[in-house]
Amino acid sequence: MPRGTYTLVLELTADASVEVGALGECAFEAGHYAYTGSAFGAGGLSRVDRHRDLVTGAREVRHWHVDYLLCHPATRLREVVTTEGADVECAVARRLPDGPVGGFGSSDCDCESHLATLGEAPIETVRTAHERARRDD
Template sequence: MTADDDPTGEEGWGTYTLVFALPDPATVEVGALGTHDLPAGGYAYTGSALGSGGFARVDRHRRVAAGEHGVRHWHVDYLGGHPAVHLDGVVRAPGRDVECAVAGRLAAGPVDGFGASDCDCPSHLARYESTERAAAAVRAVYDAV
């Protein structure tokens, strides 16, 4: 497991979790999942970097969150691209396919099906009372899987 504070990203493949801060409640449209009222808090989205490009996907998510890339392709793009949301950090598991194991051990998701259209998980988005709690939970789960 590596914590990621490096905006240049990391080559390779594996699993990652983005930790977002939502300081105030917001209404977010999530593509085909519709519009959702999200309470303030910390959010953790777990994704796979197994396909083409690997961890370059994390760099794309960073650009969306920074407002540098406007295309919304995945559910997480709608959350990360919302003006009230801030990408606070990234945790990676290079060389490990543990996406569903991580998502399943985090808190229940506020949006059913978020990021889980290609698996049987209820959601790959978890919500916590604060960003600090979200980050701590993510690190604990990555240590355990």
């Protein structure tokens, strides 16, 4: 399985309050979000399959901040954008809009958050962030 950086494009179909591990109770408004992570371990981008399993309820074990949001019944995984062979996780996250929760998914770096709140054209916004990160970094 290839390794690389990925962004999950999520839709929250209703406002939600979610307990997010050590971050505690977090409020999310209905709308589109993007979570950016990296997968350079042995399983590579198969990590995305694990995320899909969480959304569908086929898996329940939570390890990362995003897992808590993925397990919420109002969360839908709309698309996954990947950049294979490049560790551009932070570069992509910096190119996306600010998110609703500081420190979300970014406890191991200096980024404010790896969860972005997306407005119009959420998938195109994420694709552009990946293209620019790959080109510029």
